[in-house]
Amino acid sequence: MLARGCAELDGAKVKSPIPDYLQVVVDHSSYDNPGHNASYISELRDADPNRVGACLSTVDGVVYAAGDTDVEFTIQSISKAFVYALALEQNGLEAVLERVGVEPSGEAFNELSLEQVGTKEIADGYTSTGLWIRRRSGNSGPLETDTRRPLNPMINAGAITAHTLIGPAGISADERFELIRKGLSAFAGRDLGVDEAAFESEMNTAYRNTAIACMLRNYDLIDVEPEDVVKAYTRQCAISVTARDLALMATTLANGGVQPLTEERVVRPEVVRQVLSVMMTCGMYNGAGDWVSSVGIPAKSAVSGGIMAALPGQLGIATFSTRLDKHGTSVRGVRICKRLSDDMGLHIMHAPEPxxxxxxxxxxxxxxxxxxxxxxxxxxxxxxxxxxxxxxxxxxxxxxxxxxxxxxxxxxxxxxxxxxxxxxxxxxxxxxxxxxxxxxxxxxxxxxxxxxxxxxxxxxxxxxxxxxxxxxxxxxxxxxxxxxxxxxxxxxxxxxxxxxxxxxxxxxx
Incomplete structure (x- = not known):
């Protein structure tokens, strides 16, 4: 009897054709290597652009791999999907929706923008533009200011907000990061580390994220110091993974929140449904529409070259190739995922036989x-x-x-x-x-x-x-x-x- 996560027994005379098929897909998707590495930190700029790999993982933990699937790289924005899941698991949907929306932004992932969701009465305090207002003596009637939130958790403003929702109130930034690292490790089924060099390089240029965190603090969307949350969020993005790790993390989502190898329930099924829904509409930067129509699998990409996709009840997919298109998504990774979707009928809108x-x-x-x-x-x-x-x-x-x-x-x-x-x-x-x-x-x-x-x-x-x-x-x-x-x-x-x-x-x- 096959052990959990084992595709075939040692000495089997008949080998599965799936690894060979996956290698063909990787080779056919690598006929050229267009695009460019992310250049804002040296570790991403200097990564080997010729490496490419792809993994499929079934809901019982069998991983099929082709290419460079054991090369470590930083998880970057792919972490947003899993931290969002952890925030939902801890706080519930309604509480998270008060802080982070679910609508596509139509803007750059690092844009300083919030959506207005209403108004609230204030006494003396800041207006929506950050101006301090104090009532003059004798004035009556309510003083109102906007209530705002990031459009979705897959852009930096939403991801930073979701990051601060992890753990009990009052914990330190380091303690919050450790909870997140352990949470992502539970999704992967192994202990994940941090690329400290990438973290230090990214912190040297984290001005925009610091500005976003200051904006969030101004609107009381986060209750921690902007510098502290940016440091912990940047460390979150520097967690090291492989394509194999991402495939198993995706499969944990595809498996309703249960890690296929450890059989640990990481998040509830209703959390998975929410996360995959947001990944479907917001996970691929400004290329989300093209992705939904051509590939049709809930996914999240990262500027480090990774793509993670989860098809509910079936499998997880992960690819790695560092050169990016204009949206910041791996060119060859998109090709591989599209080929798999077309060949295997994985598009979520594909109508099965009656x-x-x-x-x-x-x-x-x-x-x-x-x-x-x-x-x-x-x-x-x-x-x-x-x-x-x-x-x-x-x-x-x-x-x-x-x-x-x-x-x-x-x-x-x-x-x-x-x-x-x-x-x-x-x-x-x-x-x-x-x-x-x-x-x-x-x-x-x-x-x-x-x-x-x-x-x-x-x-x-x-x-x-x-x-x-x-x-x-x-x-x-x-x-x-x-x-x-x-x-x-x-x-x-x-x-x-x-x-x-x-x-x-x-x-x-």
């Missing part, structure tokens, strides 16, 4: 004495809302077609791998309504996916079926009946929705 195959078989069985007949639905695969809706239509149609000839229903889930929450709820409700309509309901669910219990006689409450069995052996002596033509069409005929007018039982009745 979930018709969820009903594996649909037939009837009759007791030896002819006194009882059951309709059997054998299901397979993963049941989501769309596939559950098809099962329910089949149940509803069957209740109409078998109204006088069947008194029971068997739901066979032995070939089902998983059932999501909404599918579970509506399927249980359908069982409840079947029982209320007089049908005896048997459930074959050895994995307990529907979480139903058997009850011979009792109230038609949620989660109750008439019998829970492990297989069809109960019906070994029963005769399989010829399936009526209409029944044969239930799982494949596009005319199925037209039967709705005749359904005896409707989920939404």
């Amino acid at each position: 979930a018709r195959s969820v009903v594996r078989r649909h037939y009837r069985l009759q007791a030896p004495d002819g006194s009882r007949t059951v309709s059997v639905l054998s299901l397979q695969g993963t049941i989501t809302f769309t596939s559950a809706e098809r099962v329910i239509r089949a149940l509803s149609a069957g209740s109409a077609l078998n109204a006088t000839s069947a008194d029971g229903v068997v739901l066979d889930l032995r070939q089902v791998y998983s059932v999501d929450n909404v599918a579970r709820r509506i399927t249980r409700e359908s069982v409840k309504r079947l029982r209320a309509a007089g049908y005896v309901v048997y459930v074959i669910d050895p994995e307990g996916l529907l979480r139903m219990v058997a009850q011979e006689k009792g109230p038609d409450t949620d989660g109750i079926c008439d019998a829970s069995v492990n297989d069809l052996s109960t019906f070994d002596s029963w005769k399989r009946l010829t399936t009526p033509p209409m029944m044969r069409r239930l799982t494949s005929d596009r005319a199925l929705p037209r039967l709705a007018d005749n359904f005896k039982m409707s989920l939404f009745s």
Whole structure:
């Protein structure tokens, strides 16, 4: 049996073609090397522009790599997505939204800008322009000033604000940074260090971020000294990672917040949804629109040459190549991601095949004495809302077609791998309504996916079926009946929705 994170056993005679495919993608995307290294600090300017690598990581932690995937570089702006996640995990969405918005800025990532979200009454104090105002004696009525916030957490103003939301009030800048470093390490599944040389170089030119922090302090969006927060934020951006690290960090997001190798829950699923949503619209600087339409995977890029992308429920992707386009994004990294998206159908707007195959078989069985007949639905695969809706239509149609000839229903889930929450709820409700309509309901669910219990006689409450069995052996002596033509069409005929007018039982009745 393969260990978690292992693609194949040592000595395997048949090797996976995925690493070879990934190498082809990297090679084909590197036919030239346009763009330029970021030049504002020496460590980025002097990085080897010929290095290029790509990683894919599955939700069970298997990493496929090609090229320079173990070369360390500074995480830079990619850290923004993960610190935003940590801030949401600690403070909740509403509290974070009071400080940082979610709208694309349409401006440079290091622009000194805030959006106005309202006004508030003040006594003596600063106006929205930073001018101190004191009421004159005898004046009455409210004095108002703007309330503002950064547009999103993927620009520097929003990222610096999110940085200050980590940890309890009153902690030092160094303590806050350490919490962030440990948080990012949890996403990566290993202890991450800091490139001190890159940190020192970037601090020497951190004037713009200092100006941003002063602006944030002026509007009370941060409550720490600007110089302290800029130092800690710059150190956050200097954390060292590899493409392999970023792939696993992306996969932690794709896996609903659970690190695939350590199996630690780093953040809650609702946090992941928020982070990926903002990454989708704001994560790729001013090239976000092109990225969404051509690649279509939530992603974040960095001026160090990294790109991190996460496709929910499927995989994480990371690339590394230092030369950047006009938006500050790796040229070859974008090429690689687009090729992977096109080849593998990863675009988030890609429409999958309809979930018709969820009903594996649909037939009837009759007791030896002819006194009882059951309709059997054998299901397979993963049941989501769309596939559950098809099962329910089949149940509803069957209740109409078998109204006088069947008194029971068997739901066979032995070939089902998983059932999501909404599918579970509506399927249980359908069982409840079947029982209320007089049908005896048997459930074959050895994995307990529907979480139903058997009850011979009792109230038609949620989660109750008439019998829970492990297989069809109960019906070994029963005769399989010829399936009526209409029944044969239930799982494949596009005319199925037209039967709705005749359904005896409707989920939404």
